[in-house]
Amino acid sequence: MATAYSEKDTIIHVENLSIVYGDKTIIKDINFTELNVTRPDKTVGQTIAFVGRSGRGKSTLFRALTGLEKPTTGKVLIPDFNKDIADNLQPAKLVCEGDVGFVDQKYTLFRHKTVYQSLFYALRKNKSSDEEKKSKIMDYLKDWGLEHHKDKYPNELSGGQRQRTAILEQLLSSGYYMVLDEPFSGLDVGNIENVKESFRKINESHDLNTIVFSTHDIELAVELADSIYIIGYKEPDNPSQHYGTIVKHFDLKDMGLAWHSEFSPSHHDCVVDIKKHMLKS
Amino acid sequence: MLKNWFKPFETVSKNQQLAISAIWIVLVAAYWIISSSGTKHLFPTPGQVAEGFSSLYKEGLVVHIGSSLALCAQATLLAVIISLVVVYLSPLPAISPIAHIMSRLRYLPLTGITFYLAIIVNDARTMQISVLFIFMSLYFVTTLLAMLKDIPKEEIDHARSLKCTRWEVLWEVVIKGRLDYVIDALRQNLAIVWMMLVTVESILVAAGGLGVLIKNSDKFMNHGRIVALQIVILLVGLLLDWVLNVSRKTIFTYSKF
Numbered sequence: 292m293a294t295a296y297s298e299k300d301t302i303i304h305v306e307n308l309s310i311v312y313g314d315k316t317i318i319k320d321i322n323f324t325e326l327n328v329t330r331p332d333k334t335v336g337q338t339i340a341f342v343g344r345s346g347r348g349k350s351t352l353f354r355a356l357t358g359l360e361k362p363t364t365g366k367v368l369i370p371d372f373n374k375d376i377a378d379n380l381q382p383a384k385l386v387c388e389g390d391v392g393f394v395d396q397k398y399t400l401f402r403h404k405t406v407y408q409s410l411f412y413a414l415r416k417n418k419s420s421d422e423e424k425k426s427k428i429m430d431y432l433k434d435w436g437l438e439h440h441k442d443k444y445p446n447e448l449s450g451g452q453r454q455r456t457a458i459l460e461q462l463l464s465s466g467y468y469m470v471l472d473e474p475f476s477g478l479d480v481g482n483i484e485n486v487k488e489s490f491r492k493i494n495e496s497h498d499l500n501t502i503v504f505s506t507h508d509i510e511l512a513v514e515l516a517d518s519i520y521i522i523g524y525k526e527p528d529n530p531s532q533h534y535g536t537i538v539k540h541f542d543l544k545d546m547g548l549a550w551h552s553e554f555s556p557s558h559h560d561c562v563v564d565i566k567k568h569m570l571k572s
Numbered sequence: 573m574l575k576n577w578f579k580p581f582e583t584v585s586k587n588q589q590l591a592i593s594a595i596w597i598v599l600v601a602a603y604w605i606i607s608s609s610g611t612k613h614l615f616p617t618p619g620q621v622a623e624g625f626s627s628l629y630k631e632g633l634v635v636h637i638g639s640s641l642a643l644c645a646q647a648t649l650l651a652v653i654i655s656l657v658v659v660y661l662s663p664l665p666a667i668s669p670i671a672h673i674m675s676r677l678r679y680l681p682l683t684g685i686t687f688y689l690a691i692i693v694n695d696a697r698t699m700q701i702s703v704l705f706i707f708m709s710l711y712f713v714t715t716l717l718a719m720l721k722d723i724p725k726e727e728i729d730h731a732r733s734l735k736c737t738r739w740e741v742l743w744e745v746v747i748k749g750r751l752d753y754v755i756d757a758l759r760q761n762l763a764i765v766w767m768m769l770v771t772v773e774s775i776l777v778a779a780g781g782l783g784v785l786i787k788n789s790d791k792f793m794n795h796g797r798i799v800a801l802q803i804v805i806l807l808v809g810l811l812l813d814w815v816l817n818v819s820r821k822t823i824f825t826y827s828k829f
Contacts, residue, residue, distance in 0.1 A: 359729050389735030399730040403749050403826060412744075413734055444826035464734045 293547030298326040300370065300381055302337055302501050303356075303468075308365035309534075310351050316534040318348035318355075318522075321365070323537060325518060328544065329498055335550070336467075336500030338490060340512040343522035344569055348535030349505045352522065353470050356503060357393040358386045369468065391468040392461025396476050398453040400445040406432070406456050407441040413464040431459055434492070451482045458489050467497065471504040475511055483511070490515055509562050509569075510554070517549035518542055521565060523572020538572040541565065620796030621803075628785060628800055637808060640781040643697075644769055644812075647704035648762065655709050656754070659716040660747055675717055678710035686775075700776050708765045715757040719750060752827035755820040759813055766809045782808075 301324055308321035328337055341349050354360035356367055369391070371384035384390075401409055410428045417424060432438045435455050445453060454474070461469055474486050493500050506512050512519055519541040526532040541561060543549040548558055576582045577592065584592070608617040616624070662671035686703060693699045723745060731741040773783020774790075782805055789797035820827055 354729075357733060359732055388732045391733075393729065393733040395726050395729065397726055399724070399726040401730070401744060401749060402727075403751070403824070416735055446826055446828055461733065 294330065294544075294550050296328050296330045296335075296544055296549075298328055300327050301325070301368075301383070302327045302370070302499065303503075304368040304383065305356070306365050306368070308352070308355060308367065309363050310348070310355055310360060311363040317351045318535040320536050321352060323520060323540065325501070327499060328517065330550070334495055334498055336494040336497060336502065337518070338494060338516045339501065339503045340516035340519045341503065341505045341522055342507070342509060342512050342519060342565060342569060343505075343535065343572070345507075347522045347524065347572070349522050350472055352535065353393070353472050353503070353505065356386065357391040357470050358388040359393065372466075389465065391470055392465035394454075394457045394461055394469065394471045394474065396473045398450075398457040400453065400457055400460070402445055405442050405444055406437055406448070406452075409456060409460050410463055413460045416464075428463075431463070435459055435489070450478070451485045454482065454486060455489060458493075462493065467499040468501050469493065469503070471502065473505050473507070475506050475508055487511075487515065509565050513543070513548065513558050513561050513565070514554060517544045519565065521568050521572060523569060525572070527572060539565075539568045616795035616799055621799045622796075624789075624794065624796030624798070624800030627794075628797060628804070631785070632780075633785070633804065636780050636782055636785050637804070639779050640769060640773065640783070641808070643700055643704070643773070643779075643781060644762075644765060647701050647708060647769075648758070648765060650701070650705045651708035651712055651761075651765075652758065654705075655712040655716060659713055659720060660742065662717065662720065663742060663746070671713055671717060674710055675714040678707075678714055680710075682707070696776050697779055700772050703772050703776070704765055704769060707768060708761055711764055712757065712761045715761060716754065719753045719757060720746065723750065752820050752824035755816055755824075756829070759816040759820075762812055762816065763809065766805075766812065770805060 304324045305321055309319040310317045325337055325339055328335060341352065343349055351360065355362050358367070367386040368383040369386050370381040372381065374382040376382075401412070404412060407428060410431070411424060414424045414428070419427070429438070432441055437452060437455055437459070440448060440452055443452075445456075448456065458469070458471075475483055478486065490502055493502055504516075520537050521539040521541075522535045523538040524533055525536055525538060541564075543561070546557075546561065548555075548561055551558070573588070576584060577588070604615060605618065607613060608615045608620075658667070658671045658674060661667040682703070685706060686699075689699055689702050689706075693702055727745050727749070728741055731745050736744060769781075770783040770786060773781040774787040775783075777784055777787070782801060786798065786801050789801060
């Protein structure tokens with residue numbers, strides 16, 4: 292059964308994005324827009340998944356979405372929440388380094404900072420007092436099960452603790468947006484559950500919170516996302532056209548598959564359909 | 573058990589490791605005693621070495637060690653300051669060539685550099701410091717550049733994603749984040765300086781030092797003293813290495829390599 296929802300302002304807008312290294316085009320003609328989704332009586336953010344075969348440019352696209360890579364052409368726009376709404380519209384801005392949190396596959400952290408020091412550093416540009424920052428950090432640490440590990444360095448943390456620290460760090464620094472490159476890669480079943488729980492917490496804490504992630508686990512993408520994009524080659528048999536682009540979009544909200552706790556036969560059909568498109572691209 | 577000692581990549585217990593080390597020490601000691609017996613021999617007898625220690629001590633061994641350590645410290649301090657400044661600024665495209673040229677210059681011969689230094693510098697002690705400083709800097713810069721190159725791109729991106737400016741990335745990831753590596757690089761390069769120091773002291777005689785003692789012993793073919801001095805130089809070098817390693821692990825508790 293479809294869940295009631297409505298769509299508001301644009302949360303991310305990508306237009307004619309391409310990235311070229313030398314004479315090698317990695318991604319080209321990437322266009323998509325995601326809107327702020329709201330549900331009656333429930334806080335819900337956006338969870339967007341990117342799937343595709345290896346080498347199709349997902350990581351490059353993510354670097355562009357986070358402002359870490361300057362696009363060769365095109366632009367990535369997000370709302371500028373520092374500006375006042377004009378004509379009923381939130382002004383937009385080009386994405387810059389730091390606007391969008393980025394968590395890589397290795398859950399990289401500062402090797403010389405403890406969990407607490409890392410989180411405090413993530414808040415360094417926040418204007419609140421040190422006491423307020425400390426209190427905020429301690430609340431998060433408690434909520435995310437890291438309270439007893441606050442004085443540990445990254446090499447003293449388990450994989451799951453590192454993941455949570457990396458996600459929290461970006462959450463405190465970047466605000467509403469978080470891009471995660473293959474967050475489930477190489478994780479055991481327990482840690483996969485931890486990441487899913489982290490997604491749920493982020494998603495339910497603010498309407499504007501937007502998670503963008505990539506994965507090779509299509510079942511997980513269908514289970515967690517409300518919007519799925521397939522990145523692939525439009526003409527796989529033509530080597531001159533070997534650059535990544537969006538070959539298919541699945542709006543799981545519109546399909547009535549988003550926000551379900553159970554994995555229904557319809558979800559399974561969607562997985563089959565996605566895999567079919569991936570194999571063709 | 574013995575069979576395992578000769579099997580590639582075999583793990584042996586701690587006691588067995590100790591036994592293997594003890595056997596080697598006994599073998600070396602036995603070889604030394606046997607090869608130094610008789611009227612004609614290459615190595616001095618253990619007794620001659622003991623006499624060498626005694627004579628060196630009476631000649632002010634401790635003062636000479638102090639002199640060598642002071643020379644080493646002065647040259648190292650200068651080399652560390654200059655090398656770190658050059659390497660830390662090497663991510664700047666304008667400074668990068670200087671760092672890489674410095675690294676290449678390590679292939680220059682000692683004699684050539686000493687020749688030009690002799691024209692500029694008059695004082696022997698300053699000459700010793702300059703030679704050591706130049707050589708250590710060239711090797712230290714090379715090691716530090718390799719350290720810089722090995723910093724994963726993910727660490728730079730991680731800092732950038734946390735709104736770090738380029739200078740903050742340099743400070744957090746390269747400078748603060750790799751201080752323990754600098755200590756380790758220093759440890760490795762100090763071995764080169766310590767090895768060269770004795771040579772430099774014996775070529776450019778100034779305020780004493782272990783090199784001067786070796787040169788004097790060499791002049792009189794006093795083998796007992798020469799071996800005793802080699803042992804002292806080795807032990808002081810190993811002590812310096814140990815102090816730096818312990819300091820790294822104590823100061824930077826996250827440094828596990």
